Amino acid sequence: MSKITFIGGGNMASAIIGGLISRGAAASDLHVIDPEAARLAELATRYGVTGGSPDDALPTSDVVVLAVKPQQLKAVSQHLAPSLGGALVISIAAGIRADSLSRWLGGHTRVVRVMPNTPALVQAGLSGAYAGADVDTSDRALADRVLGAIGEVVWVESEAEIDGITAISGSGPAYVFYFMEALQAAARAQGFNIDTARKLAYQTFYGAVKLALESEDDAGTLRAKVTSKGGTTERAINAFETSQLRATIIAAAAAAAARSRELGEELGRDAD
Numbered sequence: 001m002s003k004i005t006f007i008g009g010g011n012m013a014s015a016i017i018g019g020l021i022s023r024g025a026a027a028s029d030l031h032v033i034d035p036e037a038a039r040l041a042e043l044a045t046r047y048g049v050t051g052g053s054p055d056d057a058l059p060t061s062d063v064v065v066l067a068v069k070p071q072q073l074k075a076v077s078q079h080l081a082p083s084l085g086g087a088l089v090i091s092i093a094a095g096i097r098a099d100s101l102s103r104w105l106g107g108h109t110r111v112v113r114v115m116p117n118t119p120a121l122v123q124a125g126l127s128g129a130y131a132g133a134d135v136d137t138s139d140r141a142l143a144d145r146v147l148g149a150i151g152e153v154v155w156v157e158s159e160a161e162i163d164g165i166t167a168i169s170g171s172g173p174a175y176v177f178y179f180m181e182a183l184q185a186a187a188r189a190q191g192f193n194i195d196t197a198r199k200l201a202y203q204t205f206y207g208a209v210k211l212a213l214e215s216e217d218d219a220g221t222l223r224a225k226v227t228s229k230g231g232t233t234e235r236a237i238n239a240f241e242t243s244q245l246r247a248t249i250i251a252a253a254a255a256a257a258a259r260s261r262e263l264g265e266e267l268g269r270d271a272d
């Protein structure tokens with residue numbers, strides 16, 4: 001198995017480490033660098049991985065996963081640049097473009113830029129991935145193995161598509177949670193107590209998603225099958241359509257994609 005070093009041992013790194021371990025990776029192949037000793041101790045206890053501080057030497061690694069906050073990436077990359085060797089670098093930082101990263105890494109172009117999402121925490125994530133210029137098919141396979149540990153991987157051929165991925169699957173879990181919150185509030189408005197309201201909303205989501213994933217029908221067909229002519233669902237869907245909910249969702253995602261493009265400019269520029 002490849003030697004993988006994580007720079008930053010927070011939520012997302014922990015999700016990837018957990019996924020890799022559950023897929024049979026040896027803890028001795030995984031190393032984490034983080035300034036927080038308590039964080040390293042927690043990861044060591046939970047997964048048996050070794051750790052070190054940013055001042056320690058980078059161990060020889062096949063893959064280096066950059067999992068710090070975007071605002072920290074420039075300083076972290078410049079610090080790592082001299083000791084990277086031939087490692088494949090996978091960055092999960094939102095908004096940082098592959099060419100900015102390569103520049104900060106001193107011209108290192110074996111870089112994969114990834115936009116994961118938080119369902120990675122339960123290994124049901126989706127990662128959009130973009131391969132920089134010098135990433136070959138074996139690097140892609142290596143990245144697939146790492147990212148596959150937290151869910152599905154979708155490769156995009158143009159980096160601009162990462163903004164679209166960010167708007168749909170990166171931010172998307174928040175849209176779903178928003179709808180869940182609203183459905184729970186609707187249940188409260190129907191007089192159910194908080195526990196029952198939560199159960200009604202969450203189980204309905206879970207059941208509908210499971211049905212959609214396991215069914216041959218698309219979402220539109222499944223919706224039509226719930227919607228009896230002249231019945232209750234039709235009244236509710238009509239209310240959604242009257243308030244242009246579908247158009248609002250499409251416009252909201254377009255706003256998120258625009259913000260992702262802006263962040264790419266701001267973070268690339270500010271950090272130079």
Ligand SMILES: NC(=O)C1=CN([C@@H]2O[C@H](COP(=O)(O)OP(=O)(O)OC[C@H]3O[C@@H](n4cnc5c(N)ncnc54)[C@H](O)[C@@H]3O)[C@@H](O)[C@H]2O)C=CC1
Binds near residue numbers: 007009035067094
């Ligand atoms: N939360 C989300 O929905 C998504 C997050 N991301 C990206 O994932 C990255 C990590 O996010 P989280 O895991 O949520 O953050 P986090 O805050 O949980 O983890 C960041 C870790 O980096 C450590 N750190 C700080 N300075 C460091 C240094 N100099 N060297 C090494 N480690 C250092 C911190 O101690 C912390 O443990 C971010 O760049 C974020 O943009 C990407 C997609 C989705």
Ligand SMILES: O=C(O)[C@@H]1CCC=N1
Binds near residue numbers: 094166171
């Ligand atoms: O909201 C954000 O900017 C990040 C990117 C995708 C999810 N969280």
